[in-house]
Amino acid sequence: MKALFLTNRVPFPPKSGYPIVVYNTIKGLLALGVEITLFSINPIQHWVDTDDIYDPVFESIQFHSYEMDAEISIWDAVVNIFSNQPLNVYRFYADGAAHALENILKEAEFDIIQFESLFVVPYLDIVKANSKARLVYRAHNIVYDVWERVSQSEKFGPRRQYLQFLASRLKAYEMEQINRFHKIFAISEPDRQNILKIGCEVSLDVFPVALDFSQYKAVPTITNFPTLFHLGSMDWGPNREGIEWFLSEVWPDIEELNSELRFYIAGKNMPKHLFDYDSDNVVVEGQVLDAVEFINSKAIMIVPLLSGSGMRVKILEGMAMNKCVIATTIAAEGIQCEHGKDILLADTPDEFYRCILQCITNPTKWKEIGDNARKTAERHYDIASISARMYSAYKQLLNA
Numbered sequence: 001m002k003a004l005f006l007t008n009r010v011p012f013p014p015k016s017g018y019p020i021v022v023y024n025t026i027k028g029l030l031a032l033g034v035e036i037t038l039f040s041i042n043p044i045q046h047w048v049d050t051d052d053i054y055d056p057v058f059e060s061i062q063f064h065s066y067e068m069d070a071e072i073s074i075w076d077a078v079v080n081i082f083s084n085q086p087l088n089v090y091r092f093y094a095d096g097a098a099h100a101l102e103n104i105l106k107e108a109e110f111d112i113i114q115f116e117s118l119f120v121v122p123y124l125d126i127v128k129a130n131s132k133a134r135l136v137y138r139a140h141n142i143v144y145d146v147w148e149r150v151s152q153s154e155k156f157g158p159r160r161q162y163l164q165f166l167a168s169r170l171k172a173y174e175m176e177q178i179n180r181f182h183k184i185f186a187i188s189e190p191d192r193q194n195i196l197k198i199g200c201e202v203s204l205d206v207f208p209v210a211l212d213f214s215q216y217k218a219v220p221t222i223t224n225f226p227t228l229f230h231l232g233s234m235d236w237g238p239n240r241e242g243i244e245w246f247l248s249e250v251w252p253d254i255e256e257l258n259s260e261l262r263f264y265i266a267g268k269n270m271p272k273h274l275f276d277y278d279s280d281n282v283v284v285e286g287q288v289l290d291a292v293e294f295i296n297s298k299a300i301m302i303v304p305l306l307s308g309s310g311m312r313v314k315i316l317e318g319m320a321m322n323k324c325v326i327a328t329t330i331a332a333e334g335i336q337c338e339h340g341k342d343i344l345l346a347d348t349p350d351e352f353y354r355c356i357l358q359c360i361t362n363p364t365k366w367k368e369i370g371d372n373a374r375k376t377a378e379r380h381y382d383i384a385s386i387s388a389r390m391y392s393a394y395k396q397l398l399n400a
Contacts, residue, residue: 001394002035003112004104004133008092008119010040010048010065012058015291016233016268017313018140021187022116024210025138027057028387034394037062037108039101041092041120043070045235064104066097086169088143093122105130112136112394114185118143118170121177128180134397137181138207141310142194143170175199183397185390188311188334205393208334209311210386213378216320218370219296226360228254228263229298231291231314235269242304242328247277250304250349254356255281261360263302266294295321300359300366303327304352311335316381319343319373324366326355336380342372 007022014023026036042048042065050065070091101123110133115121117140127135145167175198178184184204186192192206230246232239243265251263261281265274268287278284288294295301301318303325311334318325319342325332326344337343344359346352359366 001033001112001391001398002037002108002110003029003114003394004037004039004108004110005114005116006101006120006123006127007038007040007116008043008070009046010042010050011038012048012050012053012055018117020313020317021140021209023057024212024383025116025387025390026061027212028210028383029391030057030060031384032387032391034391036060037104037110038064039104040065041070041097042067043092044068045070062108064100066094066100068092068094068097084169086166086173088166088170089119089173090122092119098123098126101126102130109133111398114138115181116140118174118177124177124180134183134394135181136183136185136394136397137178138185138187139191139195139310140187142191143174145194171198178202182400183393185393190334191310203397207386207390207393208381209313209316210383211316211320211377211381212383213320216292216317218322218374220322222297223299224262224297225299225363225366226258226261227298228261228300228302228356229294230263230265230267230302230304231288231294231318232267232303233269234267234271234274238305238307239267240271240274242306242331243274245306246302246304246352247274247282250352251282253349253353257353257357258360264294264298291317292321295323299324300356301325301327302352303331305331315343316377319370319377320381322367322370322374324359324369325373326352326359336376337373340369342369342376344369 009018011019011022014020030036038061113127113131113133114136116138178200179202181202184195184200184202185207186195187208189206192204195204230243234240262283264283264285266285266288270286275284295318301323303312303315305328312331315325315327315335326346328347329345332343332345339345344355346355
């Protein structure tokens with residue numbers, strides 16, 4: 001079986017959500033004998049030096065990429081108002097990339113072509129014109145839903161109206177494109193339900209984030225307790241929004257609770273203003289070289305998202321590392337977990353306070369939740385079982 005994957009970022013190295021999802025999908029399918037070609041947009045904003053990739057997965061695939069600037073200027077935003085294209089999506093489209101993709105399709109035949117996220121769907125017409133492959137759309141999240149939720153929390157009127165405009169245009173685009181594929185993969189059950197609501201009429205399955213648990217080894221002896229931590233890319237709006245809310249609404253009371261308690265914040269593209277919170281008790285680290293090592297050294301993961309959709313890969317990584325995760329309901333949406341058993345859910349400052357107090361005053365409790373989290377993650381998100389199911393879905397699609 002030959003498959004072509006289209007991505008809006010180079011998924012190497014797999015250090016953040018989207019790259020981890022794509023990387024593990026490819027890794028799992030390679031183990032099942034699928035021949036994989038990868039075509040990646042390589043935007044300047046997330047640029048990867050592809051000549052400096054040393055990875056056995058990378059060495060096992062045919063790789064192509066196209067560099068571009070996907071930054072949105074104010075002028076781009078103004079001009080886009082008068083078009084009918086969603087700017088968020090079409091910023092990843094370039095004629096040069098379309099031409100490069102066309103050449104790939106003319107030089108090789110594929111059984112499956114998988115579009116990894118809405119941001120590569122603008123290349124669908126090129127694919128349809130040059131390939132007879134079965135087409136799969138992998139929805140990493142419901143894009144319009146992310147922007148709708150962000151707009152609801154925006155207090156500045158004109159910006160809120162513009163965000164609502166973006167969300168409505170994205171919704172129309174997703175509704176228009178969803179039935180042009182042969183198969184849809186949702187990343188969670190809530191997302192599957194939302195895709196059905198916008199009128200999906202093609203075959204739809206759920207394929208969640210897959211993890212290779214051999215890469216996640218908890219080392220209790222290096223865990224500092226009590227410590228809180230957050231790890232996430234800060235160029236993603238919901239992460240910034242959540243951390244800012246936690247620092248202003250929750251942390252002051254937590255800091256009074258225990259003067260020895262430390263809260264570590266890490267993630268790439270850390271905004272300058274967040275470093276202003278750096279103090280004896282709040283440690284803003286920015287990007288860390290080794291996420292697993294960072295998670296290993298801390299005790300309790302804080303994920304205070306107020307908006308977003310899809311699945312939070314970092315929560316799954318925390319669970320895989322036997323960490324007690326305290327997250328909002330939105331952050332944990334789509335993840336197989338149970339409050340009080342393998343995760344703690346908190347949506348208000350008071351709920352966060354009580355959960356954190358419970359953990360730091362009862363060390364047995366946070367360890368128990370962390371151990372249960374690892375078992376839950378292994379049961380539902382193992383790379384081998386999810387890859388086998390996806391391979392089976394491909395075969396059914398080809399035999400239909």
